[in-house]
């Protein structure tokens with residue numbers, strides 16, 4: 001739990017106005033603007049810890065004896081005290097800097113070949129926010145990629161909608177710890193957001209959700225609940241007795257994401273617990289008949305099945321309904337990794353790909369991908385919250401006990417964390433189901449558009465049909481890791497776009513993943529152009 005300093009009653013320093021070093025770029029002009037009246041009369045006054053932050057320094061820049069009845073004292077010395085006296089002004093300048101960064105996102109290179117600046121040692125006394133901002137702008141920011149921008153197609157990377165970004169700023173501003181319900185409404189906002197996301201993905205009300213840091217953690221939590229379920233069937237509590245008490249465990253999956261294998265290692269089940277099931281011809285989707293055969297071979301022993309709703313290379317989908325139906329004959333926990341595939345539910349023409357998602361016992365969905373909230377954010381759904389609490393419950397005199405509606409501290413590995421739900425809540429409130437469906441449909445259409453252009457280029461060939469938002473393709477002649485690396489390198493150097501290399505069905509290849517809310521047809525034109533010019537000449 002966070003134990004926060006008594007921010008509301010801390011004395012205000014009388015440090016002189018620092019005068020300020022040069023702000024990066026145009027923020028210079030804004031750094032000494034006072035906040036809008038509507039700001040100082042609005043947001044700043046609402047939070048208990050900000051009641052004194054909206055006070056302007058006196059004529060001498062903080063030299064008044066009394067500010068709003070709070071006696072002046074110099075208990076907070078140095079740059080921190082000086083910054084405290086200028087919080088509204090400094091935040092306005094920071095906002096202006098952020099606005100400038102956003103305005104320049106389209107011109108910032110999509111990726112950078114990292115060149116580290118010369119190291120600097122830990123500042124002894126510190127240089128204050130203005131100094132830190134100047135140092136960041138000089139040493140680090142120029143090397144940051146436009147990963148939030150429209151032509152960053154590496155991995156599966158979302159950006160941040162305006163509302164999500166605003167929610168993120170406010171998350172840090174309010175600095176709530178939503179894992180305990182003792183002191184704030186924050187956990188209830190998280191519950192409302194979970195309910196909205198459940199609705200967005202078309203999951204039934206039996207699925208209860210919790211925010212986690214990303215899809216890896218969501219897969220980890222889902223598989224931890226599965227492990228506890230296996231224990232329940234075998235008459236042991238893994239949470240109490242440890243994973244060894246469970247004996248060997250079989251995890252069946254056709255094309256699991258690497259994070260599933262990593263999770264098995266973290267859970268003490270072992271990476272070798274995974275048994276790869278055959279795929280349909282030319283596909284990454286499981287052959288359900290082969291899965292049934294594997295289950296038959298277990299002879300009634302309970303197992304875990306990890307189904308995939310959206311594989312990374314070709315965005316292939318297992319037949320979730322058919323897999324779920326196998327539970328009539330075989331005991332297994334069905335976990336679905338729908339990290340970004342869950343968003344297919346938002347497009348009427350693609351929703352069939354995730355039909356049956358609600359029948360899963362646990363579901364992983366990432367939010368920093370296609371919901372376009374800033375890192376880090378994902379959600380974990382399960383029908384068995386009781387088992388989840390058995391795994392993750394935490395007991396301390398200062399925590400709430402387990403209840404029908406447990407505090408989030410009892411539901412994930414984390415005990416304290418930020419209110420990740422707030423950026424998601426903001427973007428869902430601001431743009432609704434329709435706004436987010438538009439992003440999903442547009443990205444799907446743009447992926448199809450790029451695939452069409454690539455199909456017409458002599459230098460490349462598609463490796464799979466575009467089922468959703470990823471184009472997987474390779475060189476038309478002699479694809480090798482080196483030649484693919486050269487193409488990726490040339491694209492990265494250009495700054496125009498960023499694509500990641502992969503290997504699909506043994507063939508070195510490239511992936512272009514569309515999941516950013518900003519991307520348009522114009523960007524696809526620019527991406528196609530750079531692909532043409534990055535292609536090897538022979």
Ligand SMILES: Cc1ncc(COP(=O)(O)O)c(C=O)c1O
Pocket residue numbers: 155156213214215216217257259310311312337338339340366378
């Ligand atoms: C299908 C799938 N599962 C899991 C993950 C892991 O996600 P994260 O990086 O958020 O942990 C990813 C990331 O791309 C993914 O595509």
